[in-house]
Amino acid sequence: MSLNIGIIGFGYWGPHLARNFNLNKECAVARIADLDQKRRKEASENYPRCLVSSDSRDITEANDIDIVAIATPVFSHFDLAMSALDNGKHVWIEKPIASSSEEAMRIVEKAESKNLIVIIDHTFLFTSAVIKMKEIIDEGLLGKLHYYDSVRANLGLFQHDVNVIWDLTTHDLAVIGYLLGKEPQTVGAVGSSHFNSFIDIGYVTLHYENDFIAHFHANWLSPLKIRKSMISGDRNMLVWDENEREEKIKIYNKGVNIVSHGAPNTGFADYRVGEVHSPLIMNTEALKTEVEYFVSCLSSGVNPHNNAIAGYNVMKILEATDKSLKLNGSPVELK
Incomplete structure (x- = not known):
């Protein structure tokens, strides 16, 4: 299995995600998006083979991306996750899943309807x-x-x-x-x-x-x-x-x-x-263990225990x- 990863948000947590996804032999970070020019420059320097952009749609709508990892402020989680799911991507969301339980349930329902996996990054x-x-x-x-x-x-x-x-x-x-x-x-x-x-x-x-x-x-x-x-x-x-x-x-x-x-x-x-x-x-x-677990779930078709429903329950x-x-x-x- 070869999985291309797109990371949205390269502030505090995004670089940790990029490093751990790249360490996994089944994954490759292919695209990174961030609104901040300084962060985009850092991403380009650290991952010169990646396409770095200021537009999240360059990731959520990209044909070559399998997993969209969202590491942005909470208010943006819902729209980014729904866009990724609508475009057939599996999704990794930094906790919490969304701004409300209503948004969380809509993510749950969308993932189920698309037969896609959403994982909530409860690293603990x-x-x-x-x-x-x-x-x-x-x-x-x-x-x-x-x-x-x-x-x-x-x-x-x-x-x-x-x-x-x-x-x-x-x-x-x-x-x-x-x-x-x-x-x-x-x-x-x-x-x-x-x-x-x-x-x-x-x-x-x-x-x-x-x-x-x-x-x-x-x-x-x-x-x-x-x-x-x-x-x-x-x-x-x-x-x-x-x-x-x-x-x-x-x-x-x-x-x-x-x-x-x-x-x-x-x-x-x-x-x-x-x-x-x-x-x-x-x-x-x-985080390394979590990435390995996510990849294994995608490979085996097993629904992860830290899925969107778990995120909804916390919310x-x-x-x-x-x-x-x-x-x-x-x-x-x-x-």
């Missing part, structure tokens, strides 16, 4: 740590899951178009959707803003069936950079610390058993404290957090 799903966590959960090593608790905090960077939940929690929503393979029943969110109209500290709570709960803390006003998540099960508990260089995942043989005396609420807690295990995790570049939850914020944290049902 392809880190070695998240892949290992998925294996651990699917193998049942944690047992019945109780909760997911995440903190994603740092000082800045303040955004001018989205709040802290949309900026930071998007990663975690994609991760939990991948790990669990199901969607929440209700979404609640609270937060506060201190410098502009967008909240800079936010807390999101998702309720699932069988009493599973997920909680996310997103913060632009933290003196420390924190990237830590906990997943608790009735057999073992897992801690994922992205800031750890070596032992990113630790599995704790800890838990609690309720010894009942027969009558309701009369038992006592028997706490279990055992060993701690850190599984071996290979240090591979997530639905983000929109529900906005509704809940306006309701002072009251839960919003997902439909």
Whole structure:
């Protein structure tokens, strides 16, 4: 299989996409488009064999392009994706998929009608740590899951178009959707803003069936950079610390058993404290793994797990957090 790639947007993420697509033996970056002259000059210097243009249509309508990779501001995702799909291209979209769930669903429907694949670039799903966590959960090593608790905090960077939940929690929503393979029943969110109209500290709570709960803390006003998540099960508990260089995942043989005396609420807690295990995790570049996965899906016809529907599901939850914020944290049902 030989795939020609067209990249729209050569700002921060576009060069990373170009490098990783070119590293894949099945791919070749053939065209690059960007509105900025300086970025076009950089693209031409780094990829002299590419056709570099200021017009995205030179990619979305080009006969020699198989995959259109979109790395532009969110407001442009929908129009670019629809144009690419209308012209028979598979599409790679930097997260989030679009500006609204309505636009996201239209991308889903267009891709299905054209029998094309759309992948949403939730790169965190392809880190070695998240892949290992998925294996651990699917193998049942944690047992019945109780909760997911995440903190994603740092000082800045303040955004001018989205709040802290949309900026930071998007990663975690994609991760939990991948790990669990199901969607929440209700979404609640609270937060506060201190410098502009967008909240800079936010807390999101998702309720699932069988009493599973997920909680996310997103913060632009933290003196420390924190990237830590906990997943608790009735057999073992897992801690994922992205800031750890070596032992990113630790599995704790800890838990609690309720010894009942027969009558309701009369038992006592028997706490279990055992060993701690850190599984071996290979240090591979997530974006490289994601490109390989996309190519394999195109070759085999398998629908990727980070497809347009997954992007739509994340968008639905983000929109529900906005509704809940306006309701002072009251839960919003997902439909």
